[in-house]
Amino acid sequence: MQRLFGALLALVFASPALPGRQSPAPAGNPQAESAAPYVLPRIQGKVTLDGLSSEPAWKGIRALPVLVHTPNTGAEPSELTEILVAYDDDFLYVAGRLYDREPEKIQATSKKRDDMKLSNDWLGIVLDTFHDRENGLAFFTTPAGLRLDMTIFHDADGDFPVNQNWNTFWDVKTVRNQEGWFVEMRIPLSSLRFQEVEGRVVMGLTAWRYIARKNEVITFPAIPPKWGFWGSFKPSQTREIVLEGVSSRKPLYAAPYLLGGAGRTEALNEAETAYVGTNKLVREAGLDVKLGLTNNLTLDLTVNTDFAQVEADDQQVNLTRFSLFFPEKRLFFQERASVFDFNYGDESSLFYSRRIGLHEGKLVRIYGGARLIGRIGPWDLGLLDMQTAAVEDLPSQNFGVLRVRRQVFNPNSWVGAMATCRIGVDGTFNTAYGLDGIVKLFGDDYLSWNWAQTFAAGKRNRLLSLDPAKVRVNWQRRTVEGLAYNLDFSRAGAGYEPGLGFEFRSDYSRFGDRLLYGWLPGEKSWLLRHSVFLDGFLYLRNKDGAVESSEVGPGYQFTAKSDFYVMVRPAFFFENVSEAFSLSDEAEIPAGRYRFFTTKLAFNTPTAASFYLEGSLEAGSFYDGNLVSAGISPRWDVSSGLEVGGFYGFNRAAFPERNQKFIAHIGRLSLLVMLSTRFSAAAFIQYRSEADTLTSNIRIRYNPREGNDFYLVYNDGLNTDRLRERPPLPRSVGRTLLLKYTYTFNFR
Numbered sequence: 001m002q003r004l005f006g007a008l009l010a011l012v013f014a015s016p017a018l019p020g021r022q023s024p025a026p027a028g029n030p031q032a033e034s035a036a037p038y039v040l041p042r043i044q045g046k047v048t049l050d051g052l053s054s055e056p057a058w059k060g061i062r063a064l065p066v067l068v069h070t071p072n073t074g075a076e077p078s079e080l081t082e083i084l085v086a087y088d089d090d091f092l093y094v095a096g097r098l099y100d101r102e103p104e105k106i107q108a109t110s111k112k113r114d115d116m117k118l119s120n121d122w123l124g125i126v127l128d129t130f131h132d133r134e135n136g137l138a139f140f141t142t143p144a145g146l147r148l149d150m151t152i153f154h155d156a157d158g159d160f161p162v163n164q165n166w167n168t169f170w171d172v173k174t175v176r177n178q179e180g181w182f183v184e185m186r187i188p189l190s191s192l193r194f195q196e197v198e199g200r201v202v203m204g205l206t207a208w209r210y211i212a213r214k215n216e217v218i219t220f221p222a223i224p225p226k227w228g229f230w231g232s233f234k235p236s237q238t239r240e241i242v243l244e245g246v247s248s249r250k251p252l253y254a255a256p257y258l259l260g261g262a263g264r265t266e267a268l269n270e271a272e273t274a275y276v277g278t279n280k281l282v283r284e285a286g287l288d289v290k291l292g293l294t295n296n297l298t299l300d301l302t303v304n305t306d307f308a309q310v311e312a313d314d315q316q317v318n319l320t321r322f323s324l325f326f327p328e329k330r331l332f333f334q335e336r337a338s339v340f341d342f343n344y345g346d347e348s349s350l351f352y353s354r355r356i357g358l359h360e361g362k363l364v365r366i367y368g369g370a371r372l373i374g375r376i377g378p379w380d381l382g383l384l385d386m387q388t389a390a391v392e393d394l395p396s397q398n399f400g401v402l403r404v405r406r407q408v409f410n411p412n413s414w415v416g417a418m419a420t421c422r423i424g425v426d427g428t429f430n431t432a433y434g435l436d437g438i439v440k441l442f443g444d445d446y447l448s449w450n451w452a453q454t455f456a457a458g459k460r461n462r463l464l465s466l467d468p469a470k471v472r473v474n475w476q477r478r479t480v481e482g483l484a485y486n487l488d489f490s491r492a493g494a495g496y497e498p499g500l501g502f503e504f505r506s507d508y509s510r511f512g513d514r515l516l517y518g519w520l521p522g523e524k525s526w527l528l529r530h531s532v533f534l535d536g537f538l539y540l541r542n543k544d545g546a547v548e549s550s551e552v553g554p555g556y557q558f559t560a561k562s563d564f565y566v567m568v569r570p571a572f573f574f575e576n577v578s579e580a581f582s583l584s585d586e587a588e589i590p591a592g593r594y595r596f597f598t599t600k601l602a603f604n605t606p607t608a609a610s611f612y613l614e615g616s617l618e619a620g621s622f623y624d625g626n627l628v629s630a631g632i633s634p635r636w637d638v639s640s641g642l643e644v645g646g647f648y649g650f651n652r653a654a655f656p657e658r659n660q661k662f663i664a665h666i667g668r669l670s671l672l673v674m675l676s677t678r679f680s681a682a683a684f685i686q687y688r689s690e691a692d693t694l695t696s697n698i699r700i701r702y703n704p705r706e707g708n709d710f711y712l713v714y715n716d717g718l719n720t721d722r723l724r725e726r727p728p729l730p731r732s733v734g735r736t737l738l739l740k741y742t743y744t745f746n747f748r
Contacts, residue, residue: 043086051175053095064220071561096183108143109637111674118607128204128235133411136235153338165334190249204238212608250292252747259284261738266730297374305366321581339382352502365389412440422499430499468495512537530558587662596621625655665689692721707744
């Protein structure tokens with residue numbers, strides 16, 4: 001195994017690389033291409049963080065030349081906008097003078113940390129700190145002074161190419177008055193990781209203002225709108241800036257925590273005649289350490305890792321014969337998650353962090369672990385190692401992940417390798433390894449590829465066999481204007497079983513995905529963009545070449561300048577079900593070949609409004625019956641201190657010829673109370689008719705300063721139909737009340 005992975009790394013290392021990481025601006029942004037590097041001004045004198053930027057130190061700093069990104073691309077901002085950026089030996093400073101002729105209409109609907117809602121006015125910056133034209137850091141704030149910091153990956157390509165759960169140390173102060181709203185940010189250079197050569201640092205910068213009521217995005221530099229909303233976050237479109245006489249710092253943070261509380265669980269007695277409750281006291285302690293080993297390399301250590309404050313998973317309804325995918329919500333694994341990304345274009349991945357510390361939906365103790373992330377020369381590096389405790393029939397296990405990547409050919413192309421290993425103390429193991437890459441061919445065309453193999457205890461590793469392997473090739477044109485396409489092929493063998501990964505199916509070949517033609521109508525139209533598209537996929541069974549699943553259908557979608565969105569799409573389906581599967585105890589899908597047709601409608605109202613509504617409706621035939629599926633998700637920003645949200649989902653599948661039907665309801669209610677940007681209380685309540693359960697998750701958080709957190713968490717689950725089983729179910733599925741305090745020591 002060691003020699004095999006060494007050969008893989010040697011193959012990647014041999015790839016031609018760019019001469020250094022100071023990459024030129026790519027095609028697509030004429031301003032970025034033609035402009036010389038912008039030498040960021042040094043600030044002279046003391047800055048008092050009061051939001052007003054009225055100190056003498058700001059007098060010599062010029063405002064950046066900003067233009068409208070959307071909806072009226074290239075126009076002057078509708079409201080006077082002055083954004084100033086400067087630095088000294090210790091900090092990067094951002095000042096915003098955001099004038100508004102109607103100050104009473106400035107929107108600030110939240111005070112919650114990292115709450116990225118477009119019902120707020122915003123000011124922020126995007127920094128391509130390594131100047132690699134692919135990854136970035138973002139720092140944003142609103143008139144209420146909330147802080148949003150996040151990482152940007154894959155050059156902001158995809159449905160949600162940011163990670164809001166990355167947090168670092170920085171400060172902001174905002175002021176509102178009759179002229180508008182005003183901002184000062186102070187970002188420690190120690191919170192940024194960058195490459196410095198003899199005191200000179202080259203980065204990329206985008207400055208960003210958003211006026212919510214006008215749905216107006218203002219940027220420096222000017223950025224073409226052809227990539228959609230996330231186009232203004234693309235590191236490849238930032239303006240090259242230079243900082244002189246600075247050096248990267250090596251931070252050291254230690255964050256111990258204390259956890260205490262009580263819980264109660266219910267279990268059947270030995271005679272299985274009644275449920276008996278058991279009370280348990282909880283007393284835990286742990287430690288997280290972050291250490292900067294070099295200017296570009298950071299080590300995270302964790303002991304007795306805890307996730308008491310994590311929000312509960314969203315309940316889902318499964319209308320397929322395949323596993324459901326649940327996103328990661330644990331902060332330790334969310335932070336820098338993009339470093340370990342090895343995906344196949346959907347949720348399938350060689351590394352799925354929920355394999356660590358979770359088993360059949362229950363938490364497994366994590367004794368501890370280490371994570372090393374950063375850059376060594378031209379190489380991006382990620383290394384993760386975690387050890388979990390034994391639970392039920394699962395032995396104590398060690399989980400290891402190694403990830404490397406480097407740029408090749410041009411700033412938007414790279415190749416990489418990954419290896420994962422899952423080893424139990426009982427001798428069981430599962431190992432996976434693979435290569436992947438993306439090549440920017442020309443314009444907005446990209447070719448990406450993946451190859452991976454797995455082997456486990458008791459199975460022979462066959463390097464040249466397709467049986468334990470998965471391959472994928474994808475050709476994509478990334479634009480919302482003109483012709484776009486996403487042409488995809490993948491194949492997974494019957495023996496491909498990634499022990500740390502996620503895969504919906506096995507032993508298949510797949511073809512897909514989309515052809516699209518889009519328009520940007522321009523300033524005189526009420527439309528921001530609209531497009532027609534054709535979606536489809538085809539799954540073939542490898543063992544006999546038979547079609548297992550297929551779907552095809554045209555569609556139309558538009559986004560108005562108000563941000564109102566509508567999509568309609570009819571679709572034809574074919575399913576070849578080799579084995580019957582159940583939707584519930586009352587309904588199943590027999591083995592057979594089925595053709596059916598549905599139409600789907602989806603919409604959302606303008607995101608800048610205080611009341612926001614998102615909904616979908618799908619109806620038509622379904623296998624040998626019919627289906628109606630609907631979902632609606634409202635959100636009401638009552639004030640900057642109160643948010644009410646919810647979701648209701650209804651699914652009805654009926655099979656009259658077999659006298660079967662399946663009906664499922666899911667309801668969610670969320671309440672968020674924000675007394676300040678430091679103190680909040682959240683309640684998340686869910687009902688699922690399939691399980692006849694009502695669950696609640698209530699969290700109170702006090703964050704007096706970055707790194708110091710106090711949490712009070714209450715979890716409860718209720719059986720809404722106790723008599724559906726014998727003996728009768730207990731009223732409570734289980735409940736816990738936990739108190740957690742974390743304090744961060746800063747030794748930088």
